[in-house]
Amino acid sequence: MTDRIADGLPTVEAVAAAEAIGTEDTVLVSGFGGVGYPKATLPAFAARDEDAALTVVSGGGVGQEVDDVLIEADKLARRYPFQTQAASREAINSREVAFHDRHISRVGDEVRLGEFGDPDVAVIEAVSVGEDWLVPSTSIGHTPSFVAAADRLIVEVNEAQPEELERVHDVFQRDLPPNRDPIPVTGATERVADARVPFDPEKLVAVVETEQADDPYEFRDPTDADLAIADNLGDFLEAEIERNPVLAESVYLQFGVGSLGNALMGELSGIDFGDREVVYFGEVFQDGLLDALDEDLLAGASATSLALSEAGQERLFDGIDRYADDVVLRSADVSNNPALIERFGVVGVNSAVDVDLYGNANATHIGGTDVVSGIGGGGDFNRNCRLGVIALPSTAAGGDVSRIVPQVPHVDHTEHDHSVIVTEHGVADLRGLSPDERMTALIEVADPSFRDELRAYHDRATAAPGHVPFDPETAFDWRD
Amino acid sequence: MTDRIADGLPTVEAVAAAEAIGTEDTVLVSGFGGVGYPKATLPAFAARDEDAALTVVSGGGVGQEVDDVLIEADKLARRYPFQTQAASREAINSREVAFHDRHISRVGDEVRLGEFGDPDVAVIEAVSVGEDWLVPSTSIGHTPSFVAAADRLIVEVNEAQPEELERVHDVFQRDLPPNRDPIPVTGATERVADARVPFDPEKLVAVVETEQADDPYEFRDPTDADLAIADNLGDFLEAEIERNPVLAESVYLQFGVGSLGNALMGELSGIDFGDREVVYFGEVFQDGLLDALDEDLLAGASATSLALSEAGQERLFDGIDRYADDVVLRSADVSNNPALIERFGVVGVNSAVDVDLYGNANATHIGGTDVVSGIGGGGDFNRNCRLGVIALPSTAAGGDVSRIVPQVPHVDHTEHDHSVIVTEHGVADLRGLSPDERMTALIEVADPSFRDELRAYHDRATAAPGHVPFDPETAFDWRD
Numbered sequence: 001m002t003d004r005i006a007d008g009l010p011t012v013e014a015v016a017a018a019e020a021i022g023t024e025d026t027v028l029v030s031g032f033g034g035v036g037y038p039k040a041t042l043p044a045f046a047a048r049d050e051d052a053a054l055t056v057v058s059g060g061g062v063g064q065e066v067d068d069v070l071i072e073a074d075k076l077a078r079r080y081p082f083q084t085q086a087a088s089r090e091a092i093n094s095r096e097v098a099f100h101d102r103h104i105s106r107v108g109d110e111v112r113l114g115e116f117g118d119p120d121v122a123v124i125e126a127v128s129v130g131e132d133w134l135v136p137s138t139s140i141g142h143t144p145s146f147v148a149a150a151d152r153l154i155v156e157v158n159e160a161q162p163e164e165l166e167r168v169h170d171v172f173q174r175d176l177p178p179n180r181d182p183i184p185v186t187g188a189t190e191r192v193a194d195a196r197v198p199f200d201p202e203k204l205v206a207v208v209e210t211e212q213a214d215d216p217y218e219f220r221d222p223t224d225a226d227l228a229i230a231d232n233l234g235d236f237l238e239a240e241i242e243r244n245p246v247l248a249e250s251v252y253l254q255f256g257v258g259s260l261g262n263a264l265m266g267e268l269s270g271i272d273f274g275d276r277e278v279v280y281f282g283e284v285f286q287d288g289l290l291d292a293l294d295e296d297l298l299a300g301a302s303a304t305s306l307a308l309s310e311a312g313q314e315r316l317f318d319g320i321d322r323y324a325d326d327v328v329l330r331s332a333d334v335s336n337n338p339a340l341i342e343r344f345g346v347v348g349v350n351s352a353v354d355v356d357l358y359g360n361a362n363a364t365h366i367g368g369t370d371v372v373s374g375i376g377g378g379g380d381f382n383r384n385c386r387l388g389v390i391a392l393p394s395t396a397a398g399g400d401v402s403r404i405v406p407q408v409p410h411v412d413h414t415e416h417d418h419s420v421i422v423t424e425h426g427v428a429d430l431r432g433l434s435p436d437e438r439m440t441a442l443i444e445v446a447d448p449s450f451r452d453e454l455r456a457y458h459d460r461a462t463a464a465p466g467h468v469p470f471d472p473e474t475a476f477d478w479r480d
Numbered sequence: 481m482t483d484r485i486a487d488g489l490p491t492v493e494a495v496a497a498a499e500a501i502g503t504e505d506t507v508l509v510s511g512f513g514g515v516g517y518p519k520a521t522l523p524a525f526a527a528r529d530e531d532a533a534l535t536v537v538s539g540g541g542v543g544q545e546v547d548d549v550l551i552e553a554d555k556l557a558r559r560y561p562f563q564t565q566a567a568s569r570e571a572i573n574s575r576e577v578a579f580h581d582r583h584i585s586r587v588g589d590e591v592r593l594g595e596f597g598d599p600d601v602a603v604i605e606a607v608s609v610g611e612d613w614l615v616p617s618t619s620i621g622h623t624p625s626f627v628a629a630a631d632r633l634i635v636e637v638n639e640a641q642p643e644e645l646e647r648v649h650d651v652f653q654r655d656l657p658p659n660r661d662p663i664p665v666t667g668a669t670e671r672v673a674d675a676r677v678p679f680d681p682e683k684l685v686a687v688v689e690t691e692q693a694d695d696p697y698e699f700r701d702p703t704d705a706d707l708a709i710a711d712n713l714g715d716f717l718e719a720e721i722e723r724n725p726v727l728a729e730s731v732y733l734q735f736g737v738g739s740l741g742n743a744l745m746g747e748l749s750g751i752d753f754g755d756r757e758v759v760y761f762g763e764v765f766q767d768g769l770l771d772a773l774d775e776d777l778l779a780g781a782s783a784t785s786l787a788l789s790e791a792g793q794e795r796l797f798d799g800i801d802r803y804a805d806d807v808v809l810r811s812a813d814v815s816n817n818p819a820l821i822e823r824f825g826v827v828g829v830n831s832a833v834d835v836d837l838y839g840n841a842n843a844t845h846i847g848g849t850d851v852v853s854g855i856g857g858g859g860d861f862n863r864n865c866r867l868g869v870i871a872l873p874s875t876a877a878g879g880d881v882s883r884i885v886p887q888v889p890h891v892d893h894t895e896h897d898h899s900v901i902v903t904e905h906g907v908a909d910l911r912g913l914s915p916d917e918r919m920t921a922l923i924e925v926a927d928p929s930f931r932d933e934l935r936a937y938h939d940r941a942t943a944a945p946g947h948v949p950f951d952p953e954t955a956f957d958w959r960d
């Protein structure tokens with residue numbers, strides 16, 4: 001037996017562990033950014049020859065060994081708060097699986113308070129486990145809250161994940177309100193706890209050995225639009241840091257998950273930050289940040305997930321001695337904590353499906369109906385950043401569809417929340433602008449081929465009275 | 481001369497003070513909840529025989545001696561972030577005055593960072609002033625940030641406001657990010673500072689003596705719908721506090737500004753909180769709370785404004801010895817601070833113009849176009865409360881218009897933010913519900929005369945595929 005599992009623990013095969021899951025249980029799984037999720041227990045549960053209707057809650061995105069296997073076996077009834085697999089997307093959009101996307105920073109509390117059902121079982125991937133503690137693997141997510149909330153605990157110890165991951169973890173667990181103190185973190189890479197998630201030994205019903213790598217993230221290469229967005233963002237930030245006293249000495253950055261976010265991270269070297277200390281305070285650590293750390297552009301990084309490609313994971317694990325001091329993984333209610341984001345004055349860059357002429361952003365539902373992944377941490381950051389930036393290509397579908405639209409059919413981030421919209425055509429700095437002025441500024445960052453039509457909407461809207469120029473008859477005409 | 485003004489200060493008539501305001505200045509005025517605003521300087525400025533185009537920023541609602549006089553003189557060009565006067569509403573809705581409503585908790589920083597223009601002059605009502613400090617009057621709002629940000633300072637010392645107000649004030653000023661510590665307040669009525677707002681003596685250009693009461697708030701008597709909403713809310717809270725561990729020992733409450741909020745505060749005695757300590761942590765202290773304090777239903781209250789009726793102000797001022805220990809006025813970035821709201825696990829009850837079947841709330845714009853007052857602190861509380869409640873009558877216009885609609889034309893609070901919708905017809909507890917399930921729950925709290933039409937929309941929407949049932953063709957058909 002591996003020395004990663006303390007003596008005397010109930011080590012069993014996955015099939016036996018899955019017996020601890022009831023057919024209508026609420027199951028809390030580790031995992032965030034597509035990594036650190038359990039690989040063996042839920043496939044074993046899915047293979048059982050009986051009807052089941054589970055509720056599954058994850059911290060963030062997890063692999064197909066959770067969503068796909070349960071959906072294929074018709075055993076998933078409800079899912080919260082974020083998912084990234086084609087199978088779950090399809091099941092949710094056909095309303096076979098009930099879903100609601102939630103602000104990531106709040107999900108730990110929501111689970112502890114039973115807002116997604118009575119928490120029955122937590123299934124957690126770890127790199128090691130003791131009598132009353134475990135060390136999470138490549139993500140922390142909401143593992144501490146899930147372990148605290150669940151009646152029963154199944155731990156999968158994955159030999160394919162390096163044990164040295166414990167050197168990056170900082171697991172701080174908050175008390176419930178109203179006896180909740182401020183999180184004592186005063187800087188991006190400050191450690192305030194240790195790597196272990198404590199648990200009540202009576203909860204531990206099974207330990208399963210696995211040896212399976214995360215389903216690796218695959219980032220597409222940056223497109224021309226990505227690179228033009230990075231250029232525009234860089235020019236804007238260089239001007240902003242000269243005038244904004246919050247950014248006079250240091251810059252806290254966050255980039256959203258995904259290929260655009262990864263491309264923007266990778267282009268950091270193109271931005272002249274002068275002699276300011278630049279740190280990352282976000283939810284996912286992606287490949288683009290490795291270069292920035294290696295080149296000393298970045299002094300450190302805080303996140304809840306190592307959402308790296310296979311090559312990126314190898315690079316991090318091989319260089320763990322170098323990276324461990326500068327990279328901190330935290331639980332998602334710390335990495336995404338509104339109070340910390342606000343106190344650090346984070347510059348956050350997140351993407352959207354589309355943005356409307358009022359400045360509202362739809363980050364989740366194509367056409368207002370079909371969910372992509374969920375709101376994730378976008379609302380945690382957009383709402384609380386000192387400078388909230390939404391970056392998106394101005395078109396989709398090879399240029400046939402404008403992503404700057406009269407009115408988004410679904411609002412995730414309101415006009416009150418963020419400050420700036422960036423496309424490959426420029427920067428709309430919305431600070432201080434009235435609704436009418438916002439419309440003019442946003443039309444200027446739309447693709448040129450759509451600007452006349454957007455201006456025609458603006459004209460129709462301003463022909464009617466009211467603070468917000470609005471033409472309800474045609475506001476949704478652009479919907480796919 | 482009054483002994484409220486220290487010797488040697490530049491005490492002048494309002495006409496002379498107004499000379500310190502340039503014709504295109506950004507003017508920051510004290511005031512919140514319709515009280516504590518300057519009464520003399522802006523009327524004097526408005527009376528000057530020259531063109532002007534001011535930008536005016538207040539903490540919250542102020543009286544007609546700010547908005548009306550400037551608008552009547554055609555001297556107001558831009559206005560942030562909240563207003564409550566008929567004159568400003570009309571000027572904004574006719575787009576004569578540019579306006580944007582902002583989250584109240586953020587406005588102090590936004591002003592300090594010049595997001596509404598370079599801050600030229602602060603005009604602040606005080607009960608006393610020294611060489612380098614002033615004591616605010618009936619509201620604090622963003623006075624500390626405004627005084628810190630402005631190049632020049634005009635102080636109006638109002639003899640009609642009792643000097644004893646200093647006994648309720650607690651003025652904590654935060655550093656800018658990223659060197660911003662957690663706010664050290666650990667309970668609703670804890671004091672962490674003193675009553676004085678410090679200022680650089682070189683900024684003080686004029687002190688003006690006034691003696692004019694606040695334009696008193698007038699609350700309408702509770703309607704039958706208000707009382708039925710209070711009943712439903714009370715029943716819901718009594719059940720919730722029994723099951724929710726956050727509310728096991730104490731309950732932090734907040735109610736939104738306005739007659740419904742005031743009515744709900746006044747009905748607190750109808751709720752059985754058991755032996756829990758009940759405190760108020762909100763932005764406005766309204767008449768309804770005085771009874772609750774007198775009857776020991778409430779152990780204390782934190783707010784940024786004494787938004788009381790004339791009778792309420794008299795009662796508070798006459799009983800200041802009794803109330804001073806239990807009532808704390810804070811600056812608006814503390815009273816509305818997201819981190820404190822989250823840490824205390826506040827139960828927040830705010831209203832809306834309309835709520836849609838998805839759970840989104842429009843709190844600001846009638847028909848999506850005509851602003852009422854602005855988002856105010858609604859987003860600070862709804863987004864960060866442990867239990868966010870939207871309470872509203874199910875109809876407007878004497879029952880002719882449903883306030884539960886298929887889709888709100890303007891979104892201030894998204895489906896991700898709050899938990900519960902209450903009308904006089906019941907409680908829709910949205911926690912854990914999918915979009916489809918939310919629609920069903922929300923139809924049940926609509927007025928019975930509109931439920932069939934709402935069900936017909938739900939049916940049309942669910943006939944199309946997608947996670948969110950949506951019929952864009954008819955989503956806005958209900959718009960006034």
